[in-house]
Amino acid sequence: MKQSILILILMFGAIAYVNAQDVNxxxxxxxxxxxxxxxxxPLSVSPNVHDDFLNFPTVPVGSKYNLGTHxxxxxxxRSYFTYSGExxxxxxxSIEFETIQDNVEINFVLRGTPKxxxxxxxxxxxxLNFSAGKEIVSLSTxxxxxxxxxxxxxxxxxxxxxxxxxxxxxxxxxxHNI
Amino acid sequence: MKKFLAIIxxxxxxxxxxxxxxxxWVTTHANFDIAVIQPxxxxxxxxxxxxxxxxxxVKPIVANIxxxxxxxxxxxxxxxxxxxxxxxxxxxxxxxxxxxxxxxxTVTLDNDGxxxxxxxxxxxxxxxxxxxxxKVFTINVDAKYSNL
Numbered sequence: 366m367k368q369s370i371l372i373l374i375l376m377f378g379a380i381a382y383v384n385a386q387d388v389n390x391x392x393x394x395x396x397x398x399x400x401x402x403x404x405x406x407p408l409s410v411s412p413n414v415h416d417d418f419l420n421f422p423t424v425p426v427g428s429k430y431n432l433g434t435h436x437x438x439x440x441x442x443r444s445y446f447t448y449s450g451e452x453x454x455x456x457x458x459s460i461e462f463e464t465i466q467d468n469v470e471i472n473f474v475l476r477g478t479p480k481x482x483x484x485x486x487x488x489x490x491x492x493l494n495f496s497a498g499k500e501i502v503s504l505s506t507x508x509x510x511x512x513x514x515x516x517x518x519x520x521x522x523x524x525x526x527x528x529x530x531x532x533x534x535x536x537x538x539x540x541h542n543i
Numbered sequence: 544m545k546k547f548l549a550i551i552x553x554x555x556x557x558x559x560x561x562x563x564x565x566x567x568w569v570t571t572h573a574n575f576d577i578a579v580i581q582p583x584x585x586x587x588x589x590x591x592x593x594x595x596x597x598x599x600x601v602k603p604i605v606a607n608i609x610x611x612x613x614x615x616x617x618x619x620x621x622x623x624x625x626x627x628x629x630x631x632x633x634x635x636x637x638x639x640x641x642x643x644x645x646x647x648x649t650v651t652l653d654n655d656g657x658x659x660x661x662x663x664x665x666x667x668x669x670x671x672x673x674x675x676x677x678k679v680f681t682i683n684v685d686a687k688y689s690n691l
Contacts, residue, residue, distance in 0.1 A: 393628075395685040396585035398608040402593035402667050404638055404675045407600075451595070451675075543595050543602070 405451035406508070408540055415444035415514075422519050424469075426527060429520040444514040448538055452508040455541035459499040463532045468525040471532050476513040479505035487515065501541050512536065580615035581656075583625065583686050587611070596638070596669045603666045609659060610684050616656035623652045624689035627660055632680035637673040640680045641665045649689055660684055 422442070424430040432442040450456060464471055476490040479502070490513065493500045504510050514534055588609045596602045615623050629644040646660035662682050 391687050391691040393685040393687045394583040394585065394612075395683060396587060396610055397681055397683050398587055398610065398662065399590040400593055400606070400608065400632065400640060400664065400680045400682070401590065401677060402604075402638070402640070402680070403595045403677050404636075404669050404672050405595045405597055406675055407597050454595070540595070540597065543597065 405454065405540075405543075406449075408448065408450040408456060408538060410446055410448050410536075410538060412446070415446065424519050424521040426521050426525050427523045429518055431518045432516050442516040444534070446512045446536065448504065448510040448512065450504050450508050450510075450540065452504060452506050454504050454508075455501055456504060456510065456538050457499055457501050457541040458493070458495075458512065459537050460495055461535040461537075463534060466530050466532065467528075468522040469530050470520045470522070472517040472520075473534075474515050474517060475500075476515060477502055477510060479503060479510050481509070481511070487513075578618050580618070580623075580688075581613075583612055583614045583688065585610055585612055585684070585686075591664075593640075593664065593667060596667045598669050598672045598675060601666050601668045601670060604664050606664045608662045608682065610661070612652075612658040612660065612686050614652050614656045614658075614686075614688065616652065616654060622654075623656070624649055625652060625658060625686050626650075626689050627658065627684060627686045629660060629662065629682065629684045631682040635678040635680060637669075637671040638678050639668040639671075641668060647684075658686075 422430050422432065448456060458477070460475070464473075475493040475495065476487070477493050477500070478485065478490045490511075493502075493512075502510055514536075588607070591606045591608055593604050593606060594602075596604075612625065612627065614625060617623070626649050627647045629647045632640045632642075634640075642662055642664040644660065644662055646658060650658045652658050
């Protein structure tokens with residue numbers, strides 16, 4: 366008799382346990398996926414126009430005027446641009462040259478560095494050759510890149526017309542591969 | 544007399560046979576069929592890195608995450624239907640990932656018991672981004688057998 370009661374108790378317990386599982390025979394099966402993107406700050410350049418040659422050279426027709434004793438090694442005539450963007454990103458620089466107008470020619474060299482130029486000897490800053498019309502450089506860990514246009518000389522050839530000349534160098538930049 | 548006895552014996556036998564067939568067992572069957580089928584499971588392609596997007600801009604990006612659902616192929620000759628729901632992604636810090644789901648809704652599993660769901664991005668809109676940095680967009684799918 367006791368055995369039967371024990372068996373009955375065990376049976377009721379098992380049934381209650383199974384019911385307690387609340388088994389949903391067709392519950393929804395979930396899955397997730399992630400897509401990641403990296404939001405970066407816009408690229409900017411300062412100044413937009415470098416226009417501060419207060420003492421632009423005056424060159425007699427038929428003569429060449431060197432802007433530094435050793436041309437681009439120590440020229441004091443330069444345009445200087447600071448690019449700011451996402452740290453460590455690669456940027457692409459391209460330039461549209463303007464070097465000759467009315468038999469007046471200028472010569473310059475482009476240099477660039479991600480390091481602050483203060484205290485940096487000019488000749489230690491790498492020269493950019495813009496092969497294929499563009500140059501890919503990296504911003505520094507602080508998101509900076511410094512571009513120089515160092516003017517070497519101006520040559521007013523024999524048949525140059527006297528007058529004021531403005532040579533415009535247009536440098537464009539954008540993030541590389543974005 | 545012999546004839547009479549013979550008639551009596553035949554009558555008794557006929558009566559006893561009649562009683563024997565009167566209460567035979569009558570049987571019938573009820574069938575209780577259960578189709579035990581495999582549960583639905585998902586596999587998916589790897590998470591996607593959409594690259595860099597500049598604050599203030601909308602960048603067109605086409606990328607896919609593909610979810611493959613595996614279930615029971617057929618019940619007899621009948622294929623199974625599943626209900627598939629795709630949700631997300633929500634905007635993250637003002638950055639909106641736009642895209643579209645394909646393969647969701649009520650879908651019939653193919654001959655191998657599979658269904659494919661794809662989320663395809665179209666662009667990332669960082670026009671109203673409130674911060675820079677890495678943004679993770681989560682998309683969700685869930686599925687269950689229809690009409691079970």
